[in-house]
Amino acid sequence: MPRFKRGVKFRFDTVRNVWIILAPEKLFMPDDIAVEILRLVDGARTTDHIVDDLARRFDAPRETIADDVVAALDDLSSAERYSYDPTPMGLIIELTHRCPSNAPIARIR
Template structure:
């Protein structure tokens, strides 16, 4: 099992996830600006709460979207990018 699956991601301090009606999507707000998220990224980040492990997030999204082939790889790839961009921390 990959060690990332055991991690508990949390949105980094200074960032806030919210739905922005004017944009019609979820956004990640931070003091210097805003990151407009696509629907998939918004669904993933809504589950990032510091309580759920990456494995739990993957399992929950797989159960919600059973028709999505390879969703686990997409979720892991997104979380790796979000971590590299300093949007989230892995604990």
């Protein structure tokens, strides 16, 4: 059953008005297809349940949906954001820590 790894959160960002995945020191903004899949990832639903739900909601062939869901979850699993028994991501932004002086790197001698 697909589920988010510990420390990874999927939520709606009201500031950006988009769904995001928050991971340690990273922010991911999945595309619309990935969002539909990720909204069903709860650790309780199997991949088959996710495929059935999406095929029913979008009135699409189950085989087509299954291919998309498995490819998306495999892609996300290989990026280690998920645990999967497992959409292309849109934009990846890396966050960096700054020292109190706002310099990007603090040097220690």
